[in-house]
Amino acid sequence: MVDIIVCAKYAWDVAEIKIDPSGKPVLEGVPRRISDIDKNAMEAAVNLKEKHGGTIKALCFGPASAKDGLKELLAMGADEAYVVEDPSGGMLDTAATVEALAAAIQKMGSFDLILCGEATTDGYTGQVGPRLAGKLGIPQVTYARSLSLEDGSVVAERDLEDAYITVKVSMPALVSVTREINVPRIPSLMAILKASKKPMTTWKLEDLGLSKEKLEEVSTLKTVKLEGFAVERKRLIIKEKPVEEAVQELVSNLLKEKVLGV
């Protein structure tokens, strides 16, 4: 039996972010979904539960609408879901996020294992997992590409890019997983139906003895500039020329831009 908490971010779909004429990214109307790698974490949790039994709780610090995203995790196999409402609209740093998650985890009761993705698909800081382990004072294993339980301990293979290293830690522990660990399941219709009956709890910061002000205090990372980066097209049109000349011009431009190389 293993009791698992999966931390998941309701992330912005970065592919949908547009840049306004003044160069600012427009976040309004950008769809959000559970960050991809957090789904790998959920899949890992479900695999462990299938093998060893236990419970899975999904936890998200995010907008109230994160409930829509958490439904997907419930359908994948979480037993319960918790949202801690972020009053800042996603503008707090990872220290504040960890503060909120830690407070929620303490209120949620005992656990054996916390799983999260190695990083989120929007911010990609990769800090929340390690910081959360620090805050809770439990061992952590980062970048796990495989995960199993052996006599009450976690055995994980870590991906260090130029090497793999297998480690074993006692529980409770926190493990952050990579995309390679598994392929997240696509929930079946029946699973989605059942998920709609599973409990979903929403907490305000105040329910956890926190406040917006308090989080702003720990949130020391300040955004000084938010700028879009667009790759402009060259918009070069060659026209009304004999074919030979036009081709020449095209080729010399492609060479100049190093699209073609000799």
Place this chain on the structure above:
Amino acid sequence: MAEEKFDVIVVGAGPAGSTAAYMLAKEGLSVLLVERGRQAGAKNMTGGIIYSRIVHEVFPRFWEEAPVERAITSYNIVFLNGRSALTLNFKCPRFADPPYNAFSVLRAKFDQWMAGKAEEAGAMIVTGATVDDLVMEDGKVKGIRSGGDEIFADVVIDAEGAKSLLVEKAGLRGDFNPADVSVGVKEVVELPEEVIDERFAVGKGEGAAFTLIGGLQGVVGGGFLYTNKSSLSLGIVARIDSLMEKKVKVHELIEDYKMHPYISRLIEGGSIVEYSAAILHERGLRQVPKLYTDGFLVTGSAACLLINNLFTLRGMDLAVASGAAAAKAVLRAKQKGDFSASTLSAYESFLRENFVLTDMETFSRVPDLMDNRRVFTVYPELLCLLMESLFSVHPAPTMKAFRRLRELMKGRVGLFEALGDLFKVYRAL
């Protein structure tokens, strides 16, 4: 394992499915609405003009809350040839007042709104799940299959849109020829709201619609251009057999369109933000399958309910109307506690009462008219050339209009052929 059972399962959260689910949930039935897209509307593309009066009957004053783009007050029919264009423009300020006439909509938003209405009314919506099959028992539909799951219902309403598989699984597909399918492509071109107001000479919140005839390399098909709030929907609908015959690809045709001076000026400065393609059935009544069987009803595009009479392309309003008619038929069946084909046959009479089938009958000759290639080639060309000739002044003796027309017709179309075509247009429209 406990068996999951609903009163009704609706497959597909387009306008037809969401309407049916909304009306049934509102009456207290347990309804499951299954949509394979991530959200309702995620997979939907359409030219995007919804005729409002029929929708208003189901969702009274929907324009007050639904994400509509612009109320269409300027209607244009454009004949294209070479680099010239002849436009018939009709402006109707009355269409800017309730109940309006038509709105441009972007389906991603509009479909979500409608599915939201169904959910509010109490329907259970599951997105991201595809229905693969029907559960049948003794030839009767008993439920649906998705992945390995079976879910049961008294009635299944098929609202899958043009690519319906369930119609076949239920054994209802009628006279269906794959060559009778048309393909539609659409590009959404973003432009600032004020630029659109000015360029199309429309008031705030008002918009223009263009039906384009000709300019498609002789392919059987037509085009459309609609104004959204801050974008344009430009598209082409073409018959697949005709594309194959002419060996052109539909995206090449849309490129041709964008080069035509009439169109290039309208979209100038815009950036393409979306491209999509879909199929549709334009062959009218003849393609409509049997609409019901035991425990099963077919609605909207799944039932090939679409009217293209060259001026207007209507599908969404018919989808809403058919979803409503299906809901009425199911409510009656529920009252009787009998979901057999004979009770559900009331659906067809409801579809006559709300004019869906009668309108389809009225325009049942249009598809044959479209088989006549001259409609898409010779006549747009003739009209443009006639105009060119009428408006040009040369240092040479001039001719009266009809003589010019006869001159231009030479080698293009015979007089009797043309009169015959005119008569066909008269009969079809």
